[in-house]
């Protein structure tokens with residue numbers, strides 16, 4: 056595979072991106088003291104390693120130029136065209152989304168990142184960016200370390216896993232683990248290190264024996280190696296096994312890479328012939344791939360010295376796909392004959408043309424169990440929902456047509472109740488302004504402001520509606536705005552009878568409404584009371600109408 060340096064020499068686009076980024080970041084330093092350019096360079100190297108195309112490599116080199124230098128996205132568009140600037144813009148947008156550990160919203164956030172990306176290559180650049188940021192996380196302030204590590208563990212590692220990038224996902228988790236669980240990490244290192252080393256020595260002793268047997272059986276083999284289980288996944292497994300390391304058989308697994316799919320099963324036969332399998336431990340992920348596309352045969356055997364050993368058997372392609380997932384698919388099936396990125400994006404959405412799109416669709420299906428997550432990666436996976444952002448980068452999930460008032464109530468009832476104005480993407484917007492996905496919404500509040508009845512005409516969420524009604528009902532307008540305080544006047548036409556007037560006023564006072572004046576010129580009676588919401592007035596009126604001798608009843612605000 057070509058290195059970044061070779062590609063810089065070969066590709067005009069990549070070389071121009073390289074020079075541009077280097078110049079743009081000149082003089083800037085990372086928190087760890089290194090020249091800033093080292094960072095985009097490292098991201099681009101990951102992109103090269105994953106076998107992606109030149110525009111993605113260019114985008115990785117340029118990914119921080121809009122955020123961290125004086126250049127704008129328009130500058131990049133002029134300089135590098137639509138495709139590269141589109142990718143950089145996507146990465147910049149995703150960068151604004153922040154996870155702050157609200158468990159219930161984590162799935163939303165993962166979906167939102169896919170939504171914002173619009174193109175799988177955008178996420179890949181973001182993942183490459185995150186990988187390097189995690190490697191240099193030590194240089195950041197501890198509070199920031201925690202936040203970034205948590206976001207990596209909860210958002211980016213799972214995203215990588217779901218894109219089938221097992222190696223990256225594990226790497227990100229292992230980089231985040233010590234920041235999030237320092238005690239547990241220390242325990243693990245102390246308790247596992249020796250066992251790891253012992254198992255690795257064992258594995259090296261056993262490999263030549265297996266190689267010899269496979270050769271005798273004529274299995275075409277590429278290589279055998281072993282892989283130590285990653286700390287984070289080991290820790291998760293230990294939690295399920297009462298922290299008993301003895302019961303973890305894949306601490307170090309042997310990996311047999313063979314030439315063809317047939318060789319996978321042939322190798323399995325050889326292995327089971329020389330070492331008896333542990334019952335119920337065989338898994339055929341070739342016939343039944345994991346939801347993220349992972350394919351391999353797994354078996355656990357009683358190896359030499361009667362040691363229980365896990366062995367994984369796969370082809371090189373299966374191995375590459377397991378390591379690099381969707382990126383490997385990209386590398387294996389580079390989309391050819393597409394003239395520009397728009398056409399390619401169409402290709403991205405056309406599942407008939409490319410086998411792996413189908414797989415991606417399957418991955419997406421697995422991404423969430425609900426139907427809302429959708430048709431193509433391109434657009435449209437939230438048909439009836441919009442995802443908006445708080446200035447802190449928290450994602451607020453709303454129905455289509457939702458307004459800043461819905462948004463405000465979604466954050467907190469108090470914010471909704473005291474909402475006085477809104478900014479959408481930094482600009483003042485009307486409270487009834489319909490929001491779009493990706494909008495960043497800032498709500499302004501005033502302590503003495505309260506919900507207005509007019510809001511009920513444009514809010515879209517039941518949540519907002521209920522809270523507005525409750526606020527109007529319970530507190531009455533006087534709580535919120537003295538100027539709106541109005542007097543309620545009831546007007547009755549009654550038949551005269553002894554005690555009727557006191558019955559009328561009694562009903563009103565029992566409803567906890569203050570009577571201000573009573574004016575009777577029979578058969579007409581006018582009673583004025585303190586202000587109350589329309590709904591409450593209606594209810595009271597209905598009650599009063601039940602009194603037999605009342606022939607007519609109405610009310611108005613005066």
Ligand code: MN
Pocket residue numbers: 094118119184
């Ligand atoms: Mn970056």
